[in-house]
Amino acid sequence: MPRSDIPAVTHVDYSARVQTVDCDRNPFMYGILTQFKALTGCSVIVNTSFNLRSEAIVNTSENAYRCFMVTEIDYLVIGDRFFDRNSQKQQPLSDEERTQ
Numbered sequence: 001m002p003r004s005d006i007p008a009v010t011h012v013d014y015s016a017r018v019q020t021v022d023c024d025r026n027p028f029m030y031g032i033l034t035q036f037k038a039l040t041g042c043s044v045i046v047n048t049s050f051n052l053r054s055e056a057i058v059n060t061s062e063n064a065y066r067c068f069m070v071t072e073i074d075y076l077v078i079g080d081r082f083f084d085r086n087s088q089k090q091q092p093l094s095d096e097e098r099t100q
Helices: 026-039 060-070
Strands: 077-078 079-084
Touching: 060 077
Parallel strands: none
Antiparallel strands: 077 079
């Protein structure tokens, strides 16, 4: 049985460290969460470090897009730009291709 409906954010002691968003302070992110909930029924998005193992954390748009393209991330938002994995010409590398 999973720890919760959102096990990716639930610690082994059943606690979680959450950040909240409201429309007044961050209308853009509030809109994303509202749409995400409408599509999935879940109003939580995991916020985690954005990097590949043994690489520095992403700190530019170019780094973010490159990381996105060599992983299996489905969507990427940079500022007001939205990238859908299926709309990109290059697809993610396989595990074997990544290690060569």
